[in-house]
Amino acid sequence: MPLDRRPVASLWIGDRLQYLNQLCLKSHLRHGHPVTLYCTDTVTNAPDGVEIRPASEIMDVPMDIVEATSASFLSNVFRYKMIQKTGAIWIDCDAFCHKPFPDEWKWIYAGHGMRGALNCGVVGLPRQCELIEQLIDYYDNLPDYPAWWNANQRKKMDRQKGNESHAVKIYKTERTAFGPQAFTHFAKQTGDFDKAMTPDVLYPVPFQLNDIFYDPHGRVEGWFTDQTVSVHLYTNGTKPWWRKHKPLKNSYAWRMCKEVGIDPGEALG
Incomplete structure (x- = not known):
């Protein structure tokens, strides 16, 4: 298929992809999206057709x-x-392309899970907009505490000891303070929260049920709608077993690897 759709891009820290990352990157190529993978190291097993670029082209x-x-x-900044620099759609390396992103979509993000917050695993924004400027300013000029934190969260951070950087202390207080928490907060501040798509578009399966991708009897597609474009596989929440073993026959992960042409046995964790 000609790569004539909107470009997508992601970041990889390390020198080797796992099979689910290979699967997700290649799934976008299959639908005609040029894929750029910005890397901090020399990645040796990216799927054919993925363009490898140094992460330093964007930031150190x-x-x-x-x-x-x-x-x-650091993928959050x-x-x-x-x-802002390229205009590409951001995709996490565990976002599987179910259908191509329509050319006319300018604002691409959605709620996820069962809490109603926005996720930033797949993001498309105008290169110049208030939301992207506020997010970058937040990371470049960290406040003493994220503005949305309550008193208990602030006290939790204050109790941390050691000489770690301010950014690390925020992260250790709230792991998602630089991801979904920040994206949700600033989208509300800029009036862009209501532009969010419904979860079925980008995150049809709730994070809490991510084991379903490896269940041969799971009905993953039962969560999909006609609007589903991307399927997040949530590798950060995947049990260690699935990083070290091939997916079971007829599970969603197994079926998609077979359909796209990925051999899980060649890239186990």
């Missing part, structure tokens, strides 16, 4: 902060700087 990735938090931590 301080590995000391990554090591003190998680590989996904990287994604908005990437969108």
